[in-house]
Amino acid sequence: MKIGYKLASEAFGPQELIRQAVRAEEAGFDFVEMSDHYHPWLEVQGHSCFTWSALGAIAARTSTLGLATGVTCPSVRYHPAIIAQAAATLALISDGRFTLGVGAGERLNEHVVGLGFPSVRGRHERLREALEIIRLLWQGGYQSYEGRHLQLEDARVWDLPEQPPVIAVAASGRASATLAAELGSGLFATEPKASIVGHYREAGGQGPRYAEVPMAWAADEAQAVRAAKETSRWAVTGWKVMSELPNPVNFDAATAWVEDHHIRQQFSVGPAPEPHVEKARAYVEAGYDHIVLQNAGPDPDGFLDFCAGDLLARVRALG
Secondary structure, three states, X not given: OEEEEEEOOOOOOHHHHHHHHHHHHHHOOOEEEEOOOOOOOOOOOOOOOOHHHHHHHHHHHOXXXXXXXXXXXXXXXXXXXXXXXXXXXXXXXXXXXXXXXXXXXXXXXXXXXXXXXXXXXXXXXXXXXXXXXXXXXXXXXXXXXXXXXXXXXXXXXXXXXXOOOEEEEEOOOHHHHHHHXXXXXXXXXXXXXXXXXXXXXXXXXXOOEEEEEXXXXXXOHHHHHHHHHHHHHHHHOOHHHHOOOOOHHHHHHHOOOOOHHHHHHHOEEOOOHHHHHHHHHHHHHOOXXXXXXXXXXXXXXXXHHHHHHHHHHHHHHHO
């Protein structure tokens, strides 16, 4: 069982994210996972730095802490050749502590380069081709690729680690879990569904299984609910909404209906450890072994102290 801390690039500036990562290592977390966004979800969040630069700085400031993207889309805003190079470099400078988390992307971040945003089928086809390109480049030497959507011409990643990074592929059902088993080396999910892990294993997947657990910690339960509602109410909309809206202003409008009870349904809230442990338990029992604690509360330092004092040990005991 490994426990990670979610660095919310949409909610904090880069210097603060680096500071939180150092504190997470001191608190006893095994790894940090960082979203890779161009825009925040909501205007009130107010940030969205370049994730790869921040992760490089975190690698230099830490010694044992694992690093992961959670997740990056390697097929629209980025070309997979660039992600192959970036991930290989980060694996080298972190001494093998990096995991490449990938997914099919959200319009929120991918439309910015002016290429549009593909249909669900189209972006999953692109993700498959992107994974094939990344794996090809990590074999070394000059490589070319001619896909339906993506091409590669005489490209070589010169600096490669001895062991390539784990590729954790985001999945929500059978098709994406099968892709994770076929072309990835790990699984990434946001829902405590045992069926996702089951599909992954049925397809031959044997790698680490990452899952994000939504929490909102504060010294007062009502304060935790208010903070999560203000900054993280986008999370209750579901993936069909989250993947399709183009800008923070659209998420502001689309989440105006969210009330306190919706937050309580989505997040474990408050200062007591029991609700948070039970929230994590659902993911552990579903078969995930890399549990990412995603705090939507107002006090990251208070949450990190809370984790160091009690929560990490109790969540580890679940595994």
